[in-house]
Amino acid sequence: MNNLRNKFMLDQDIVFLNHGSFGATPKQVFKEYVGWQEKLERQPVKFLGRDFDDHMNTSREILAAELQTNANNLVYIPNATHGVNIVAQSLKLQPGDEILTTDHEYGACDYTWEFLCKKNGASYVRKAIPLPIADPEKVAQEFLTGITERTKVIFISHITSPTAIKFPVEMICKVAREKGILTVVDGAHAFGQIDLALDTLGADFYTSNCHKWALSPKGAAFLYVRPEVQPLVDPIVVSWGFGIEDFSKTGSRFVDFFQWAGTKDPAAYLSVPAAIAFSKENNWQDVRKKCKQYLDRTIADVTSLPGFASIYSDNENYTQLASIQIPDQFDVAQLKSYLYEEHKVELPVLVWADKKMIRVSIQGYNNEEDIDALVKGLKTALRYFNILETKKVE
Ligand SMILES: Cc1ncc(COP(=O)(O)O)c(C=O)c1O
Structure with a gap:
């Protein structure tokens, strides 16, 4: 055994x-999760009312260091489906816009784009990437032939769900940036399976689960947004962050908008540092x-x-x-x-x-x-x- x-x-x-x-x-990460819940229940007003931002900021900083980015480029969200929805809904698709993607995408996220494209008169273009997969450069070249003058967004998985292929997202993001196309990477399977350096990876928007390969309890994921495009992103749930003018809680308008989305148990988010520590210890x-x-x-x-x-x-x-x-x-x-x-x-x-x-x-x-x-x-x-x-x- x-x-x-x-x-x-x-x-x-x-x-x-x-x-x-x-x-x-892991058991020890789950113990930490329950520990956070117990702490919350012992003094809910102190925990959620006064100490919440400090706890969340610390957890976010540890996560950001692991992902090689600044903590103000990241927010915790419940899952990767949420991350894709936040970005897709924020981008305000217009009639004639094209979203270029692959035929290997995860169903729920595929539906998110399909739903919004249908609602707004945009087109969702699934470029076929046939099996067996060629070398990464060829895959990127082949995929990028799907770009037209109407392409507004590229949506692509870092590691695909049905076929488990690692796509060359760095190459794709680089070309997209040169052409002024926004990139949304679904990295649901990436964090924990491969090393991530989000600032150098080059995506405009990147979401991943902490609760899959990074071993955290369920209900913890993140959304990374490159600083230059943070003003494009709206929270799905508008809350107290809208009223904070001086960024006093977190130091970032983007983070303020997302960190508090109404009363919710944040124990899964606060256990992410324990999951990172478990990986290192082992x-x-x-x-x-x-x-x-x-x-x-x-x-x-x-x-x-x-x-x-x-x-x-x-x-x-x-x-x-x-x-x-x-x-x-x-x-x-x-x-x-x-x-x-x-x-x-x-x-x-x-x-x-x-x-x-x-x-x-x-x-x-x-x-x-x-x-x-x-x-x-x-x-x-x-x-x-x-x-x-x-x-x-x-
Ligand atoms: C590629 C991909 N994206 C997104 C998701 C959605 O993850 P979640 O259900 O945690 O939102 C999955 C789930 O397996 C996935 O495989």
Whole structure:
């Protein structure tokens, strides 16, 4: 048993290979979270009325240092969906505007842009990025051919949800800036999986979850906005920050607007420093490397089964999350429930661009037994669903 597993609250009998959907939080980080809630309840008026900004500012500064930016370029928000909504709603799309994106985007965020484009007469243009993915420069070049004189915004994931591909967002943001196009990066899976240096990455707007790969309790994410474009962003909930003229609470108009959005439990935001500290204490750079090796092994083992195939041309295309193509004959819902009911394996089975896939997440608490359980589950599924007997499987 991997000793990191004991540091998490996960049920021991589940083979948890879906950190990508909802990540697990370490026990000591969760304890900190509950500690903040208890502190709040012992003196709510002192905590929320008098000390709130100091606590939030400290947490934001620690997060900003981790992300290599200034604390006044960041605000805490509940989740990445919120982050995309804040930006998309602020940008006041007009008839004829084009939003350029890919066909690998996360459904809820895709819907956000689709909804606003439909409402405002703008066009949402999904540029196809076919599999297997080419080298990053080629991907960027190919994507950027989708720009027209009407392109107002580029919206792109840093690490995609269905296909788990790391997109070359730095190259894309650079070209977009030169052309006067705004960039909105959905980094929901990035923080915690890859190192982020937000000021040099070059996005105008960048949102990521702390509650996925960065191990914080649920309900903690951030929105980064480059200082020059901060005046473009409105909060979805207008609150007391509007009335603060002298930035006395936080030192920034942008932060004042977002930091207080009505009464809410801020414990998840305040536990982010504990999650960052946990990663450092447990040598997370090494943990990530190990996870990547396990994931490489998972792909090799799974694709040795008949009918399974890698969607990557290169193992640099992914980090701790990867999708693997499965035989077409599987019914995705049936396979998912079979793996869970019969093998206790929790992982998503999905369809993307007519390809059926499983998506595997490897986090610090996973070990080789988890990979073995997945491979065994898939092997027996081939028999259970009579797929080995059909001719289509090569
Ligand atoms: C790429 C991507 N963006 C956004 C989200 C939304 O995250 P949340 O539900 O925390 O808002 C997800 C969730 O899995 C995601 O994969």
